[in-house]
Amino acid sequence: MRLEILPVPGIGHVTEGDDLAVLIGSAAPWLRDGDVLVVTSKIISKAEGRLVDVPADGPDRQAARDRVLAAETARVVASRGATRIVQTHHGFVMASAGIDASNVDKTRLVLLPEDPDASARALRAGLRERYGVNVAIIVSDTMGRPWRNGLTDVALGVAGMDAIRDHRGEVDPYGNELVLTQMAVVDELAGAGELIKGKCDQMPVAVIRGYLTPPLTEDGEGARVLVRDASMDLFSLGTAEARAAGMAAAATLPDRPGDTAPDPAVVDQAIASVADAIAPGTVFTQVTDDEARRALTAIVPGWPTDATALVLCSPPTPVGPVQLVRFGTDVQRLRTALAAVDVPAQLLPPPNGTTAAATLAL
Incomplete structure (x- = not known):
């Protein structure tokens, strides 16, 4: 397999109501069937109007941000000082519920798309209808990782490809059957796309060519299959939070x-x-x-x-x-x-x- 990662320059500033299919299709008339578009969630949020007005600075700004964070939080996973790791209403576990203040006016905050899978499906349909191309869409955002320093991009929404490649039941070259291996390929592709997009280069879209051959005709199940249910999560609480929960449970032992x-x-x-x-x-x-x-x-x-x-x-x-x-x-x-x-x-x-x-x- 040979992969190419291609930038899509020239998209420009995105505002509420913009047609992303037109912006991307005009900037990348060279798109072809089977391309995978890694699209930063922020431009989708901007186009969909997922922005909140806040004061530019001072304690009022922090208070407003705290209110927004509370509204976007389904449960708190861990907190240290001003840092909050929370589970969003989508099921994602992220710092500050994915609320972002970068690459936006200082008086606004950007929220995650309300339904990233639906956003991916809509963008895919728009590109197919306007430009006749059958592509896959990955809506990406940046996340930390619980066992490692540093950040990487992952998939929040997907359309046109499977989010997971399931190797279970396959046999490796040594004759061992794989029983657990499920690769989150859309996360891998999202991380690859970030190498081109960067954080300060105003390059919100990257195209990965060579992975899908041929492309899917259906949208697929989306990225929701990547969300692990909290009941199955061995790390569903931070250390201090788990300790506090244990101490509270000790007071009410059956x-x-x-x-x-x-x-x-x-x-x-x-x-x-x-x-x-x-x-x-x-x-x-x-x-x-x-x-x-x-x-x-x-x-x-x-x-x-x-x-x-x-x-x-x-x-x-x-x-x-x-x-x-x-x-x-x-x-x-x-x-x-x-x-x-x-x-x-x-x-x-x-x-x-x-x-x-x-x-x-x-």
């Missing part, structure tokens, strides 16, 4: 045992993890001997029939009111440590005739 028997080694690890945080003399003992556990559970008031493991919780001696309060805190520390490794626990009274002050049923 008081019940788990549905399956916990691994004794995992329970011991949870006990060890709080050893340096609990009061001296507080002892947590996991009872692993089957006969001893059966004898103790028989005399624990309210022992749940579905519980399969037991931890005895003993406070330091002598124990007074202050020490008992601290002991309760330490028991909650252990319940939180157990919950962190998916071991729910129910707090119960101690077995009669023991030195324990509480029991955890697991």
Whole structure:
């Protein structure tokens, strides 16, 4: 495969209501079937009127920007100082919801296109109707990456090609079947187009030639297939936000045992993890001997029939009111440590005739 990346100069300043198909087609009469146009989302937003008026500077400008950001945000993923990483209503996870103040008058902010896939389809249809060319459109914007420094362009909207090339089921030269490999080819092409477009060169469109042979007749599913559902995202929160969510969850732990028997080694690890945080003399003992556990559970008031493991919780001696309060805190520390490794626990009274002050049923 041989690829060419071609600039499209001469598009000029884009304003609300401009026909991008005419602007691009006039600037690139050399377009041919199968070309992939990488179009900066900003000129689409400008043509579609996705701009907001704000003060040119000062605290009022920041306050206005904050209001716009809140309106464009579906949920906050992470924040550090003035930086906000959010999920937009499209599903994209981006800094500041993709709101941009570059290459626009200082009294305006540019928002992302409302529906980048629809914008790509409309531009593709316009070029086909006016100039008779069957091209693919990638609406691109710049994003950061969670594991690497630096930015790159990615696809927000797509029409005329598949967003993902699925290699699953293929066999590599060594005879290994590929089971996970799905390449986001439109992101790769968006990044390639950015090499030509740049950020300060007023070159909002690049053409990639040689990738599509032949071009698709249909628009395809668009870039929405690239958006990972938050429930499947292993990094759906920032570190501080995940910690805060965990601490909030620790305050509302369900008081019940788990549905399956916990691994004794995992329970011991949870006990060890709080050893340096609990009061001296507080002892947590996991009872692993089957006969001893059966004898103790028989005399624990309210022992749940579905519980399969037991931890005895003993406070330091002598124990007074202050020490008992601290002991309760330490028991909650252990319940939180157990919950962190998916071991729910129910707090119960101690077995009669023991030195324990509480029991955890697991």
